Amino acid sequence: MNPPARRRADAAENRERIIEVAREVVASADELRLNEIAKRAGVGQGTLYRHFPTREHLLAEVYRKDVDDLVAAAPALLAEHDPLTALTRWLARVADYAQVKRGVLAAVEAGVWRDLSAHSLGPIGDALTTLLDAGKADGTIRPDVDARDLILLLGYLTRLEQSEWDTRARHLLRVILEGVRSRG
Secondary structure, three states: OOOHHHHHHHHHHHHHHHHHHHHHHHHHOOOOOHHHHHHHHOOOHHHHHHHOOOHHHHHHHHHHHHHHHHHHHHHHHHHHOOHHHHHHHHHHHHHHHHHHHHHHHHHOOHHHHHHHHHHHHHHHHHHHHHHHHHHHHOOOEOOOOOHHHHHHHHHHHHHOOHHHHHHHHHHHHHHHHHHHEOOO
16 A cells, blocks of 8 residues: 555646646637546546546636746746846746636636636736836836736737637737837
């Protein structure tokens, strides 16, 4: 029999694999089928349902993980790049996040969405403020731009049709980036 610590590690690995597979499916498919997620993650349906009793629980966790990853990326990018490059790379991640968000929103009930919104708007605003403040300090970002401005502008990503995603999402992020760049 495996020791309890090993079983917990296996369970955590299974959970992470399920979330990652679900994220891939949400970003690229019209329909999320739990039996397909379990199969692609290499786990049984019982394992999937132990971690995520409903489809909404799984989608909510996919969304939360994306928000957490996006928020954690801001200081990491600033540690490696100048502020404008860090913001540019962070906005590229926003496009990936928005594509998943669009899929999650289509599948999650309104009540669950309110909980997810509360989880994301504050931390994402904080991450954006960190990036913008660094750019303002080095003169590459306009001083009159704040996180709320960018959150409002980025909201368009959830409205793109899947058929236009590849041609519009990153182009529009470049337009936003040019708009926040300091000209002085």
